[in-house]
Amino acid sequence: MPTITRDQVRVPADVPAAMREIYIDNYMAATHGTGRLMLFACDQKIEHLNDDFHGEGIAAADSEPEHLFRIGDQGVTGVLAGQRGLVAQYAADYPDINYLIKMNSKTHLISTSQDDPYSPQLYDIGNILDMRENGVNVVGIGYTIYIGSEYESQMMMEAGQLTADAHAAGLLVVLWLYPRGKAVASEKDAHLIAGAAGLAVSLGADFVKVNPPKGDDSGSSAEKLKEASMAAGRCGLVCAGGSTVDAKTFLTQLWEQIHVGGAIGNATGRNIHQRDLDEAVRLTKAISAITLADYDADRALKVFEGEEDFTG
Numbered sequence: 513m514p515t516i517t518r519d520q521v522r523v524p525a526d527v528p529a530a531m532r533e534i535y536i537d538n539y540m541a542a543t544h545g546t547g548r549l550m551l552f553a554c555d556q557k558i559e560h561l562n563d564d565f566h567g568e569g570i571a572a573a574d575s576e577p578e579h580l581f582r583i584g585d586q587g588v589t590g591v592l593a594g595q596r597g598l599v600a601q602y603a604a605d606y607p608d609i610n611y612l613i614k615m616n617s618k619t620h621l622i623s624t625s626q627d628d629p630y631s632p633q634l635y636d637i638g639n640i641l642d643m644r645e646n647g648v649n650v651v652g653i654g655y656t657i658y659i660g661s662e663y664e665s666q667m668m669m670e671a672g673q674l675t676a677d678a679h680a681a682g683l684l685v686v687l688w689l690y691p692r693g694k695a696v697a698s699e700k701d702a703h704l705i706a707g708a709a710g711l712a713v714s715l716g717a718d719f720v721k722v723n724p725p726k727g728d729d730s731g732s733s734a735e736k737l738k739e740a741s742m743a744a745g746r747c748g749l750v751c752a753g754g755s756t757v758d759a760k761t762f763l764t765q766l767w768e769q770i771h772v773g774g775a776i777g778n779a780t781g782r783n784i785h786q787r788d789l790d791e792a793v794r795l796t797k798a799i800s801a802i803t804l805a806d807y808d809a810d811r812a813l814k815v816f817e818g819e820e821d822f823t824g
Contacts, residue, residue: 514806516540516547522746524716526679534682538651539718541610542590542684543777543804544824548770549719549750550590550803551612551686552796553781554580555654558595558617564782569756571788578602579792580785584609587784587796588804588824590777593654593686596635596643603648612652612686613640615674616667628693630663631656633670637677652684652718659708661693668715675716686750686779687717700726702736706743713747720744721779724751724769734765737773753780756787759795759816760809767802767809777803797822 518536527535543549556564557577565574573579581602584592591612592599599611618631637653644650655674657667675685689708691699698704702725712720722740727733741749751769753762762783769775778799784792798816801807804824807815814820 514546514548514804516543516545520547524679524718526676526716527682528680531680531682535679535684538682538684542612542651544590544800546804547748547776548590548803549686549748549777549779550588550796550800551719551721551750551777551779552580552584552587552589552592552784553721553753553779554584554592554594554598554785555614555617556781557598558619560620563620564786570786571791573788574786579789581606581609582789583785583792583796586789587793588800588822589796590800590803591651593779596639599648599650600643603643607647607649610649610651612654612684613643613650614654614656615640616655616670624693628661628663628695629658630661631658631667633674637674637681640683641681650683652686653678654686654688654721656688656690657708657711658690658692659711660691660696660704662695664693668711671717672715679716684718685716686719686721687712687715688721690723698726699723702726702739705737706739709740709744709747709749713743713745717747719748719750719777721750721752723754724765724773732768732772734768734772737769737775741774748776749774750777750779751775753778753783756783759798760813762795763798763802763812763816764809766799767812770802794818797824800824
């Protein structure tokens with residue numbers, strides 16, 4: 513199992529001396545002391561409205577928001593990422609979860625063909641620090657930027673200031689970076705995704721969440737991810753999980769993203785929460801077994817199938 517000591521945590525230079533230990537505490541908590549991140553993405557109740565939570569192939573339990581928090585509480589995750597209001601409604605009942613507050617969001621109703629995407633900032637860092645003062649275990653914030661959108665400069669400005677403010681308070685920053693808009697010919701282009709990763713480290717993010725690039729005859733998706741992992745530098749790159757697929761396929765893809773593509777974790781939402789509680793919890797453990805403990809995909813599948821346990 514990969515481990516790091518507190519002395520090995522690279523603290524960005526914009527974290528004040530008085531906040532260094534808090535930053536290290538948050539980094540070690542979010543990564544389980546490994547430097548790798550298992551992000552449970554629960555921001556889709558705004559992003560995709562109820563499409564991801566109710567319907568054919570989706571567990572009935574997913575219709576209730578508390579399903580997300582039950583999974584986070586019983587499973588093995590690094591952080592549960594969700595909007596401020598969602599976390600505020602449930603955090604008091606689930607105090608042991610590490611929370612990452614998503615600072616901006618938009619719905620999917622306005623298509624790119626109608627208008628380039630813009631995801632506005634919903635609140636400021638002061639609101640998040642108030643939650644932390646109230647006892648919510650907030651370890652970081654997240655923000656989405658759509659590069660290629662005509663509104664990208666506004667989102668970059670908001671993300672840049674939020675990153676500075678978060679680091680000043682000892683919080684981690686995860687940037688969601690997606691090429692999207694009329695100017696973008698291919699959202700899954702490996703070179704463009706690498707550019708997004710480079711933008712994230714330039715804004716000072718600690719981690720960047722990207723979509724895995726599309727593979728082709730010149731290389732698999734994981735092989736093409738190497739460019740983005742290198743471009744991210746000291747900003748740890750994690751891949752979005754995407755739509756729900758069978759567990760074996762998902763776990764194999766995750767292993768390849770880390771061990772072939774150079775990712776240092778994952779950011780998974782639908783593949784986890786669209787399952788019933790028991791299955792979802794087992795999948796968080798299988799994902800974390802790969803991310804945090806270097807299990808191979810076959811052994812992680814045994815964790816998912818209940819033949820082996822993993823507690824992190």
